Amino acid sequence: MKALQQGALIVLLGMGVTACGTSTTERATSGAGIGAAVGAGTAAVTDTGLLTGTAIGAAVGAAGGALTEEDTLNLNELSLTD
Numbered sequence: 001m002k003a004l005q006q007g008a009l010i011v012l013l014g015m016g017v018t019a020c021g022t023s024t025t026e027r028a029t030s031g032a033g034i035g036a037a038v039g040a041g042t043a044a045v046t047d048t049g050l051l052t053g054t055a056i057g058a059a060v061g062a063a064g065g066a067l068t069e070e071d072t073l074n075l076n077e078l079s080l081t082d
Contacts, residue, residue: 023070040054
């Protein structure tokens, strides 16, 4: 059960950065890459199929990136010093 909670946390944190890019295509592509990495990590933690986790993560990340708008997350406005 703890592995599932850790996997869910990894997915949620990964989804926070799926909107990197200025065009829909860029956001979908970066979302797919980030989602694939998160899916692979989740699959490794939860001991499920690596390819399945990667494919699901990529699909969710691509959808998340494609459904966001350019101004949804602006990394230039984030500051760790404020």
